Amino acid sequence: MTMMTQRGATVEEAIKAALQTLDVSRDKVKVEVLDQGRKGFFGIGSKEAEVKITVIDKVIPIHTNEKETPETKSIALDDESIESIEDVVKEGRNLSNDVDVDSDEDAIKETKQYLSSVAEEMKIDDLDISYEIDGKYVNFQLESEKAALLIGKRGQTLNALQQLGQLVANKNSSQFKVVRIDVGDYRGRREQSLEQLAERMADRAVRTGRKVQLEPMPAYERKVIHHSLSSRLDIETYSEGSDPYRYLVIEPIR
Template sequence: MNQITQTAPTKEKAITVALEKLGVSKQEVTITVLDEGKKGFLGIGVKPAVVQVTVLKKEEKIEEVLQSLEKIEEPIDTNDISNLNVGVNPEGSNNKAIEETIEYIREIAKEMKIDDLMIEQKQEGKFIHLHLNSNKAALLIGKRGQTLNAMENLAQLVANKFSNSFIIIKLDVGNYRERRQESLEQLAERMADKAVRTGSKVEFEPMSSFERKIIHNALSARVDIETYSVGTDPNRHLVIEPIK
């Protein structure tokens, strides 16, 4: 079954039921709202919502993936299991999950005109590390790791679909993650020293919650400054303020 028309009291409920019946995630379908429905008044004039959910073909999925890579995506916080959308497949296998995930990444790279992609695989307990290498590494990383973060999130969704136990996919390109963390920690110390030296607060450019957390942690032992985040995504940013 590749398409279903579902009726429910609300649009959200109809979508949820349709996805469950199709056995797919929201990222794998297109959703058309045929009727928003009506709540009515005192039970009069109630009208259910109707949606049509269609499973994307392989090539359509890749096109949507490429479009999603243009949006700001945050890497999954592996310390918070609730963020991992962990729904395993009792009939699947972890080997199958890894194979499908690697193939999915290769398809994305191919659509990005990257034809020299090499993928090294390493497993450490529940963590599956996939190291990507290419002469076009900058394309895989994107601005401030935006593309890499989006690919990691999508890879996790693919793995969940085929795995029969809890695993976490971690993507990296040329040790970018480690280099980015070291860069942010060094920046954090410099900005903290500047805040203390000038006696004024210092504001960073907008960052993902994951990167703000790195800076918070890097400065957590200092007693001469405090750090906090202000604003709303995608413009939420971190502030360092000296303690006087």
């Protein structure tokens, strides 16, 4: 069961923000008001309202404020293929259970084979995989006409493949490996987009004098934003919530 806490100027604004983040309608959630909040006197002593949202039906969060490009737009799958990111994870774990390696070189080769197997389950038959080894880092590059399918909504599928690929690579390898998986130059474009978003949201926080809450994102993307804004002295950044709905907050320093 999915749940998250959300703050807002009022209870209704907090609920609305949570529904947008989870991409569900009001009738699909249970709402618990944790704090009614208060307006204060001319803004002094004000406190945000806080609610707890529990999703009744199982859903996958889809939330976006940025315009999608053909490279990042997700592609719907047919009934016989994997239909969600959770299916990718589940299928990947089943395949990884069959992996048995006894050397670092074999671990990398088996990881490559594992990625190919997952792609086949996703009905991708033109996948080309190359990799480079840089110390403990293994960088896999995936190429396919169905690149958008490998990336998924906001990179969710790609992130899942990377997480599972790392599990396979480190199952029996003698040295810990950090697996990085990219499709085209998606990671680079995504980082640039996050850095631009970070600056815009930081400027908004300073201009309005109010903290800005970003959408939930994986740890490495939050790290990109933290790093991008680390030199600014007029704001601070921190994360709140629990994975996979952990989000970053940009707050102006007064």
